[in-house]
Every structure is written in C-alpha cells, then in structure tokens.
Amino acid sequence: MSIVTFRNVGKTFGSRPVLQDVSLDIEEGQVAALIGPSGAGKSTLLRCVNQLERHSAGEISVDGLVIGTHTRSRDLTALRRRVGMVFQSFNLWPHLSALENVMIGPTSILKTPLSQARRQAEHLLDQVGLAAHMAKYPGQLSGGQQQRVAIARALAMEPRVMLFDEATSALDPEMVQEVLGVMERLAAAGTTMLVVTHEMSFARRVADRIIFMADGQIVEDAMPEDFFSAPREARSRAFLERAHLS
Amino acid sequence: MIDWHFIAIIMPRLLRACGQTMGISLCSLSLATILGLSVALLRLSPIRVLGTAAWTYVWLVRGTPLLLQLFALYYAVPLTGLRLDPWLAGVLALGFNSAAYFSEIFRAAIQSIPPGQSEAAIAIGMGPATTLWKIVLPQALRPALPPYIGQAITLIKNSSLVSVIAVPDLMQTAQSIYSVTFKVVEVMLATGVLYLFMTTLLQIAQTWLERRLNYYTVK
Ligand SMILES: Nc1ncnc2c1ncn2[C@@H]1O[C@H](COP(=O)(O)OP(=O)(O)OP(=O)(O)O)[C@@H](O)[C@H]1O
Numbered sequence: 001m002s003i004v005t006f007r008n009v010g011k012t013f014g015s016r017p018v019l020q021d022v023s024l025d026i027e028e029g030q031v032a033a034l035i036g037p038s039g040a041g042k043s044t045l046l047r048c049v050n051q052l053e054r055h056s057a058g059e060i061s062v063d064g065l066v067i068g069t070h071t072r073s074r075d076l077t078a079l080r081r082r083v084g085m086v087f088q089s090f091n092l093w094p095h096l097s098a099l100e101n102v103m104i105g106p107t108s109i110l111k112t113p114l115s116q117a118r119r120q121a122e123h124l125l126d127q128v129g130l131a132a133h134m135a136k137y138p139g140q141l142s143g144g145q146q147q148r149v150a151i152a153r154a155l156a157m158e159p160r161v162m163l164f165d166e167a168t169s170a171l172d173p174e175m176v177q178e179v180l181g182v183m184e185r186l187a188a189a190g191t192t193m194l195v196v197t198h199e200m201s202f203a204r205r206v207a208d209r210i211i212f213m214a215d216g217q218i219v220e221d222a223m224p225e226d227f228f229s230a231p232r233e234a235r236s237r238a239f240l241e242r243a244h245l246s
Numbered sequence: 247m248i249d250w251h252f253i254a255i256i257m258p259r260l261l262r263a264c265g266q267t268m269g270i271s272l273c274s275l276s277l278a279t280i281l282g283l284s285v286a287l288l289r290l291s292p293i294r295v296l297g298t299a300a301w302t303y304v305w306l307v308r309g310t311p312l313l314l315q316l317f318a319l320y321y322a323v324p325l326t327g328l329r330l331d332p333w334l335a336g337v338l339a340l341g342f343n344s345a346a347y348f349s350e351i352f353r354a355a356i357q358s359i360p361p362g363q364s365e366a367a368i369a370i371g372m373g374p375a376t377t378l379w380k381i382v383l384p385q386a387l388r389p390a391l392p393p394y395i396g397q398a399i400t401l402i403k404n405s406s407l408v409s410v411i412a413v414p415d416l417m418q419t420a421q422s423i424y425s426v427t428f429k430v431v432e433v434m435l436a437t438g439v440l441y442l443f444m445t446t447l448l449q450i451a452q453t454w455l456e457r458r459l460n461y462y463t464v465k
C-alpha cells in the first residue's frame with residue numbers, strides 16, 4: 001500500500017519551476033533516499049509532503065489524505081500530524097528541555113494526558129540514547145544529541161512517514177554516525193522514510209530505493225545496488241563520479 | 247539653603263500623590279501591554295487590512311504629541327456625548343500612546359525568533375495559536391524585556407502630563423504645593439526623588455526578570 005503519492009506535482013517559486021511533473025509512490029515501510037545535486041529540488045519535494053511548501057500543480061496524498069493545490073490551510077494540520085520531519089538545523093525549541101521538546105506535541109496537539117506523554121517521551125529519548133540528558137536544554141546538548149532529540153520529537157506524534165532533510169549535514173564528522181545509527185534502527189523497525197542525504201554509503205546500505213533528482217525532476221528511480229553499480233542515466237553517472245571524487 | 251524641614255512636612259502629601267501616579271501608571275501599563283501585543287499580532291497577520299489598520303494606528307499615535315492625544319480624549323471625545331473623567335482620560339491616553347511603542351517592541355522581538363522555530367511547530371501539526379503561545383512568545387520575552395522596561399519607564403514619566411487635566415498625580419500635587427509656598431526647589435527635589443524611586447523599581451524588576459528568563463541560555 002502506498003503511503004505517499006505524488007501525481008504530476010509541480011512547484012514554482014515566482015515564475016521559476018522548481019519541481020516539474022513529479023510522480024512518485026512510496027510504499028509503507030519503504031526507505032527512499034533522495035539524492036541529487038544542490039538546487040535539484042530535493043528539499044522542496046520533501047517539504048511538499050508535509051506542505052511546508054504548497055505545491056502549484058498536481059495532487060499529493062499522504063496516508064489517504066488528498067491534498068490539492070487549493071486545500072485550505074486549516075486542513076493541512078491533519079496531514080502534518082501524520083508526517084514527522086527532521087531538519088538539517090535541528091530546530092529544537094531552546095526554551096524547553098529535551099523532555100519537554102518531545103512531550104509538547106502529544107500534550108498540546110493530541111491532548112495526551114501528561115503522565116502518559118511523559119512516559120512516552122522518556123521511552124523515546126531512551127531509545128535514541130539520551131536517557132541521561134532528558135532534563136537538559138538544547139543549548140546544553142551537542143549537535144548529535146540535539147538531532148536525536150529532534151528525531152524523538154517527531155516520533156512522539158506517531159507519524160505514518162518520517163522525512164529527513166540532510167539530517168547530518170550540519171553535524172561535526174564525529175557525530176554523524178550516532179544520528180545515522182538511530183535512522184538505521186528506525187528503518188530496520190519498518191518506519192516509512194524519505195531521506196534526503198549526501199551520505200552515499202548510508203543510502204546504499206539502508207535505502208530500499210534511490211530517487212535521483214536533477215533540475216526539479218526525477219531522473220532515475222532504482223534499487224540501490226542497480227543505481228550505484230550501474231546507473232542508467234548519464235546525469236546519474238556524472239553525479240556519482242563527482243560524489244566519489246569528493 | 248534647602249529647607250529640609252519643609253520637605254518633611256510635605257512628604258506625606260507627596261507620597262499619597264505618588265500612589266496616584268503609580269495607580270495611573272499600572273493601569274495604563276496593563277492596557278498598553280495587552281493592546282500593544284494585539285497591535286503587534288495584527289501587524290504580523292497575513293490579512294492585509296488588519297496589518298494596514300495596525301500600521302495606521304502606530305503611525306497616528308507615534309506621530310502626534312501625547313499632550314495632544316490627552317486633550318483629544320478629554321476635550322474632543324465629550325463632543326460625541328461621552329464624557330470621560332480626568333483619571334480615565336489620563337489612563338486611556340497613556341495606555342493608547344504606549345501601546346503603539348510596545349507594539350513595535352513586541353513585533354521586533356517576535357520577528358527576531360528564527361523562522362525554523364515556528365516551522366518545526368507547524369511540521370508536527372501545531373496550530374498557529376499554540377505555536378504563538380508555546381513556541382514563539384516565550385522566546386520573544388527575552389529580547390522584548392529591555393526595551394519594554396525602557397518604554398514603561400517613559401510611561402511613568404509621561405504620566406506627569408495628566409496633571410494638565412487636573413488629575414491629582416504627583417506632578418500636579420507638586421505644582422499646587424509650590425504655587426502657594428514658592429519653594430520650587432524643595433518640592434521638585436522631593437518629587438524627583440519619588441519619580442526616581444518608581445523608575446528604580448522597574449529597573450530592579452528588569453534585572454530580576456532577565457535572570458529568570460535566561461534559564462535556558464545559562465550553561
Ligand atoms: N523559498 C524559496 N524561494 C525561491 N526559490 C527557492 C525557495 N526555496 C528553494 N528555492 C529554489 O528552488 C530550487 C530548489 O531548491 P531546493 O532547496 O529544493 O534544492 P535542494 O535539492 O534541496 O538543494 P540542496 O542540496 O542545496 O539543499 C533552488 O534553485 C532554490 O534556489
């Protein structure tokens with residue numbers, strides 16, 4: 001069953017097309033890695049899934065909710081509750097402790113009772129290896145720890161799909177692995193994930209599917225083994241060659 | 247030579263008037279805070295007419311003297327058949343006036359919060375009102391505090407203007423004492439100290455609140 005569907009989706013910023021005629025089906029439990037050169041539209045595609053960017057043409061559906069280009073913004077909150085997002089810059093709320101960052105969604109949006117939300121948040125933070133840091137504020141945590149809190153915060157809403165937009169790009173090299181490790185465990189647990197990443201070895205090892213984008217279009221959509229060992233498209237090959245060099 | 251004995255004699259009367267000034271200031275400060283926040287939120291609203299209305303309010307109020315606004319409320323409003331007593335006219339004028347300045351302080355503070363903060367809230371499905379109250383405003387308090395206190399201090403000093411419509415505040419009382427006794431220096435010395443006392447309370451409040459609001463930035 002597909003959880004995320006794009007049908008001929010287009011997005012323009014002003015007169016500039018950033019996504020063109022994108023069609024896509026993400027199956028439940030699938031991990032799709034979105035890769036491609038800077039400016040390809042990867043972030044824009046991801047942000048259309050939870051409608052942080054409204055698309056300008058076509059139709060998107062998430063877990064059965066159909067979103068057109070004119071869906072009222074009030075109806076978008078229902079969609080967003082089903083989609084978790086992890087940002088490159090973490091975007092934790094600095095005035096709340098790690099525990100409060102994770103709890104506030106369930107308590108203020110889902111009206112989960114406080115004690116239950118607290119137990120759930122403690123459990124999630126424990127799972128991402130932060131049992132010892134729950135009372136700390138984001139400013140007291142390292143980048144890797146902050147990003148793991150951000151993952152727990154998204155998971156607390158029990159989303160049907162998780163979006164990761166370069167979740168490790170802002171991290172010091174020694175912290176990349178702890179975050180990728182958490183993502184890998186999520187994938188193994190059957191979480192549906194759309195992952196924009198520059199970590200090619202992670203994409204190859206963890207993803208079920210590679211979606212290669214350039215100039216606002218999906219250029220190639222293939223199994224990781226096929227994509228990395230025998231890319232079909234000339235642009236994929238050029239991209240991979242450059243990625244290997246760097 | 248300063249007549250200290252005279253100051254001691256007029257002190258109880260000045261203290262009572264000081265209480266009046268505090269009452270007026272507190273009432274108009276409350277009004278200005280609520281109104282100022284509302285105007286700031288209108289300014290930031292995506293609905294154009296609301297933004298324009300808020301802009302016009304700030305433009306009118308900041309662009310004209312407070313004294314003129316006070317006269318407008320006290321002398322012009324009665325032409326419509328609605329008479330305000332001097333105390334109320336004073337509180338309203340001070341409140342409406344400071345609200346314009348407060349709204350700009352609040353707007354700047356809200357806009358200083360990185361957009362990623364509310365984006366993360368929207369992304370988990372938080373509505374705009376909850377995002378504002380639980381994510382943006384708590385963080386905006388810290389940058390708003392110093393200019394807010396500064397404007398509140400201005401409000402206390404500006405409250406002396408209500409003396410012109412015969413509200414028995416500290417300044418009006420001081421004037422009525424020296425106009426009979428001619429001891430201007432003694433009266434103004436005592437009055438100045440009392441204004442300084444009131445504004446100092448706000449300075450202390452600022453220091454205390456800044457320390458409280460820093461809870462999450464102190465490592
Ligand atoms: N808010 C915006 N307004 C105008 N143009 C935008 C906006 N956001 C993105 N763009 C443009 O859309 C194009 C696609 O941007 P997008 O961020 O989706 O690329 P990306 O594939 O994520 O790139 P990167 O790897 O650098 O993050 C870029 O050319 C960018 O300049």
Ligand SMILES: [Mg+2]
Binds near residue numbers: 042043044
């Ligand atoms: Mg991007």
